[in-house]
Amino acid sequence: MESVDDVWLDDEEMAAWLRLIAIVELLPGVLDSQLRRDAGLTHFEYFVLAVLSEADDRTLRMTALAHRTNATLARLSHVVRRLEERGLVERFPCPEDARATNARLTAGGWDAVVAAAPGHVANVRSHVLDGLTVDQVRQLTEIGDALLARLDPKGTMTALYRPEGS
Amino acid sequence: MESVDDVWLDDEEMAAWLRLIAIVELLPGVLDSQLRRDAGLTHFEYFVLAVLSEADDRTLRMTALAHRTNATLARLSHVVRRLEERGLVERFPCPEDARATNARLTAGGWDAVVAAAPGHVANVRSHVLDGLTVDQVRQLTEIGDALLARLDPKGTMTALYRPEGS
DNA sequence: ACCAAAAACTTGACGCTACAAGTATTCCGT
DNA sequence: ACGGAATACTTGTAGCGTCAAGTTTTTGGT
Numbered sequence: 001m002e003s004v005d006d007v008w009l010d011d012e013e014m015a016a017w018l019r020l021i022a023i024v025e026l027l028p029g030v031l032d033s034q035l036r037r038d039a040g041l042t043h044f045e046y047f048v049l050a051v052l053s054e055a056d057d058r059t060l061r062m063t064a065l066a067h068r069t070n071a072t073l074a075r076l077s078h079v080v081r082r083l084e085e086r087g088l089v090e091r092f093p094c095p096e097d098a099r100a101t102n103a104r105l106t107a108g109g110w111d112a113v114v115a116a117a118p119g120h121v122a123n124v125r126s127h128v129l130d131g132l133t134v135d136q137v138r139q140l141t142e143i144g145d146a147l148l149a150r151l152d153p154k155g156t157m158t159a160l161y162r163p164e165g166s
Numbered sequence: 167m168e169s170v171d172d173v174w175l176d177d178e179e180m181a182a183w184l185r186l187i188a189i190v191e192l193l194p195g196v197l198d199s200q201l202r203r204d205a206g207l208t209h210f211e212y213f214v215l216a217v218l219s220e221a222d223d224r225t226l227r228m229t230a231l232a233h234r235t236n237a238t239l240a241r242l243s244h245v246v247r248r249l250e251e252r253g254l255v256e257r258f259p260c261p262e263d264a265r266a267t268n269a270r271l272t273a274g275g276w277d278a279v280v281a282a283a284p285g286h287v288a289n290v291r292s293h294v295l296d297g298l299t300v301d302q303v304r305q306l307t308e309i310g311d312a313l314l315a316r317l318d319p320k321g322t323m324t325a326l327y328r329p330e331g332s
Numbered sequence: 333a334c335c336a337a338a339a340a341c342t343t344g345a346c347g348c349t350a351c352a353a354g355t356a357t358t359c360c361g362t
Numbered sequence: 363a364c365g366g367a368a369t370a371c372t373t374g375t376a377g378c379g380t381c382a383a384g385t386t387t388t389t390g391g392t
Contacts, residue, residue, distance in 0.1 A: 144185025
């Protein structure tokens with residue numbers, strides 16, 4: 001049995017949904033254009049470098065890096081190749097598993113992240129966080145957890161900060 | 167004066183931010199793959215058709231359509247051209263303003279939206295709305311308004327449902 | 333020990349978006 | 363009523379992501 005209510009969204013659902021898809025359309029452009037202008041990086045490239053910069057030995061296996069950046073392996077492979085061509089990252093075979101590839105941030109890559117971070121953080125603050133109250137920041141975290149549980153049920157992609165254990 | 171606190175995010179800010187960018191990376195894929203598989207449309211194409219289907223005479227000027235779909239005119243122009251080639255939309259010069267172009271949904275375009283809508287709505291429910299409480303849906307709307315005010319300050323793009331006047 | 337299945341990538345091709353540049357009209361200040 | 367500026371697109375190109383397919387290595391069952 002399927003009623004009309006299952007086939008469309010009510011006003012409150014529609015209002016939330018329209019805002020969510022608007023954000024999903026607009027946010028990437030805001031992030032990309034600032035980083036591209038000021039650091040010559042896309043947001044995804046910056047994020048890859050930033051994740052590597054926080055890893056042990058600034059090194060991660062491609063699969064682990066893909067998980068932490070919410071990317072497919074194919075996408076990551078292309079991006080890391082381009083970053084390697086620019087000297088920001090280097091790849092080498094993983095000693096423990098010959099199938100795997102490790103990606104390591106180079107000194108130049110580290111410098112690039114360090115140089116880009118302040119401007120990027122300022123941009124995130126001014127376009128996102130500064131518009132929210134402390135309560136809304138917490139609500140957004142909880143809403144995010146609820147959505148990600150369904151967008152990525154296996155958790156293969158999202159490896160996130162968990163402020164308290166969990 | 168710039169303190170360290172301005173240059174990085176604290177744990178709660180970082181938790182919210184990481185979830186937001188994870189959603190922004192994952193949601194488009196979830197929407198696109200269902201619509202592409204079941205209806206041969208990208209989410210943006212579907213959204214363009216859906217917006218047209220609700221307009222007077224199923225017709226809108228390109229600029230108005232761009233606003234309502236959060237898109238640049240250049241992007242919309244390419245998409246509408248492709249939709250026109252598939253017979254889902256037709257374009258004709260605007261009588262009142264010779265600079266402008268009107269886009270109108272064809273009968274075939276209407277059929278495509280009607281055919282695609284139920285599956286799409288079910289997908290939105292199962293991947294997004296069903297994971298949220300009623301309170302969270304309201305919170306998401308408010309958070310969305312706060313973010314969009316900063317992502318698109320001029321409001322040139324986002325024309326949204328406003329449940330109460332406002 | 334063997335072999336099929338799974339895992340971990342890489343690669344090539346294609347489609348979509350952003351950016352830059354170009355055209356045609358309308359608006360507006362004087 | 364004239365000319366510069368703004369508006370409303372369109373188009374070409376270059377770059378990034380997805381999808382499908384292929385390679386190599388490991389795992390797990392018998």
